[in-house]
Amino acid sequence: MTKQPSSTPKITTKKHIARLERERRQVALVRTISIVAIALVVILVGYGILDTTYIKLNKPVAEVNSEQISLGYWQERVQMYRLNLMNTLQQYQYYQQAFGMDTSQQVQQITAQLQSDLFLGEEVLNQLVDETLIRQEAEKRGITVTDAEVDEKIQGAFSFYPNGTPIPTTTPTEFSYPTLTSEQLTLYPPTSIPTEVLTATPAPTNTPDAAVTATPTVAATPTFLPQPPTATSTPYTLEGFQTQYKDTLDGFRNVKVSEKTFRSVYVNQIYREKLLAEIAKDTPHTEEQVLARHILVDTAQEAIAIKQLLANGSDFAELAKAHSKDTGSGANGGNLAWSTKDAYVAEFGEAAFTQPIGEIGEPVKTEFGYHIIQVIARQELPVSASQYEQKQQKTFDDWLTKTREDAKTAGTLVTFDETWQGNVPPMPSSLGAQ
Numbered sequence: 001m002t003k004q005p006s007s008t009p010k011i012t013t014k015k016h017i018a019r020l021e022r023e024r025r026q027v028a029l030v031r032t033i034s035i036v037a038i039a040l041v042v043i044l045v046g047y048g049i050l051d052t053t054y055i056k057l058n059k060p061v062a063e064v065n066s067e068q069i070s071l072g073y074w075q076e077r078v079q080m081y082r083l084n085l086m087n088t089l090q091q092y093q094y095y096q097q098a099f100g101m102d103t104s105q106q107v108q109q110i111t112a113q114l115q116s117d118l119f120l121g122e123e124v125l126n127q128l129v130d131e132t133l134i135r136q137e138a139e140k141r142g143i144t145v146t147d148a149e150v151d152e153k154i155q156g157a158f159s160f161y162p163n164g165t166p167i168p169t170t171t172p173t174e175f176s177y178p179t180l181t182s183e184q185l186t187l188y189p190p191t192s193i194p195t196e197v198l199t200a201t202p203a204p205t206n207t208p209d210a211a212v213t214a215t216p217t218v219a220a221t222p223t224f225l226p227q228p229p230t231a232t233s234t235p236y237t238l239e240g241f242q243t244q245y246k247d248t249l250d251g252f253r254n255v256k257v258s259e260k261t262f263r264s265v266y267v268n269q270i271y272r273e274k275l276l277a278e279i280a281k282d283t284p285h286t287e288e289q290v291l292a293r294h295i296l297v298d299t300a301q302e303a304i305a306i307k308q309l310l311a312n313g314s315d316f317a318e319l320a321k322a323h324s325k326d327t328g329s330g331a332n333g334g335n336l337a338w339s340t341k342d343a344y345v346a347e348f349g350e351a352a353f354t355q356p357i358g359e360i361g362e363p364v365k366t367e368f369g370y371h372i373i374q375v376i377a378r379q380e381l382p383v384s385a386s387q388y389e390q391k392q393q394k395t396f397d398d399w400l401t402k403t404r405e406d407a408k409t410a411g412t413l414v415t416f417d418e419t420w421q422g423n424v425p426p427m428p429s430s431l432g433a434q
């Protein structure tokens with residue numbers, strides 16, 4: 001019988017045990033470092049994604065009375081504004097090609113705006129600040145906007161009126177001008193007295209009366225969405241509207257604009273309209289107006305000479321026809337229609353509303369030259385529908401300007417320039433970016 005070799009017992013020394021313990025600790029340390037490194041990479045990548053998609057987009061670009069306007073929302077509105085400009089540019093180009101209209105100035109202006117990221121960003125930022133101030137004031141006054149009102153507003157933008165095409169509620173008010181006194185009639189020929197609907201601008205003449213007519217100030221308004229061609233009646237069914245609405249939303253999603261942002265523009269527009277009606281509800285329907293005539297010349301010496309001729313008995317109308325640079329009113333003896341003060345450039349309006357009636361005033365200098373003015377009459381008169389809307393808009397614009405300035409003074413209106421200036425979204429490739 002073969003004898004099995006006996007196994008030699010392994011001798012374990014303290015030195016061997018210590019070496020094994022060191023190796024075990026080294027392996028554990030390497031494993032721990034690897035796990036920590038992998039975890040850090042995952043955290044950093046995750047944070048980068050989270051920062052790009054959520055944290056960064058929720059950082060404020062402005063703060064209005066402790067309410068923040070987020071970077072993400074501002075960027076979406078910039079893209080909407082950019083898209084609107086591009087649509088408007090295409091319309092002007094079409095008018096030029098199809099009808100031969102000279103729209104080069106408009107095309108050049110819009111092109112310059114599209115090429116300036118800072119212009120786009122600041123323009124939209126100012127709009128959002130105004131919208132926030134308007135909504136905050138509206139909510140203080142108990143004004144609300146419902147989803148149904150927003151739906152109706154959007155349907156109207158697409159010329160879809162399920163309940164019938166709305167009928168305009170504002171119509172011009174017709175009336176006759178006051179009868180002039182015998183003294184005034186000696187200054188103002190009866191054949192020149194307007195008797196039709198009141199207008200804030202001089203009566204139509206051979207050339208526009210730019211020398212006395214003020215340039216209207218266009219107030220800032222919300223960014224309007226691209227609109228389908230307007231129609232006088234419902235052009236399609238509910239299904240047709242829904243299809244076009246979906247196509248529009250798809251177009252906005254291609255430039256990273258959500259439906260929520262799309263609808264918010266209409267929400268803000270409704271707030272604006274309701275608050276304007278509330279703030280301007282006491283706007284008077286009458287305003288002091290003046291009936292005057294003038295002679296416009298280039299130099300002070302000419303003006304003084306004409307004033308002397310008038311003092312010596314020369315006929316005002318004949319001198320206006322012969323010498324006035326304003327050929328439009330000059331051909332009509334210098335006569336201007338009944339007008340409000342803000343219908344004129346500032347210096348002319350100030351003189352016309354302070355100068356004694358019937359007197360020939362001192363020459364008045366404006367950017368157009370020197371005016372010899374004679375005031376025929378001044379009276380409180382009703383304003384037309386369009387003038388009344390302009391007065392309401394001015395009341396609202398004045399309130400908004402003051403509210404913005406008050407917020408700046410109080411330190412409750414803050415714009416974070418360092419945030420938005422470096423984050424204007426680029427032109428999307430779907431809009432022609434290179």
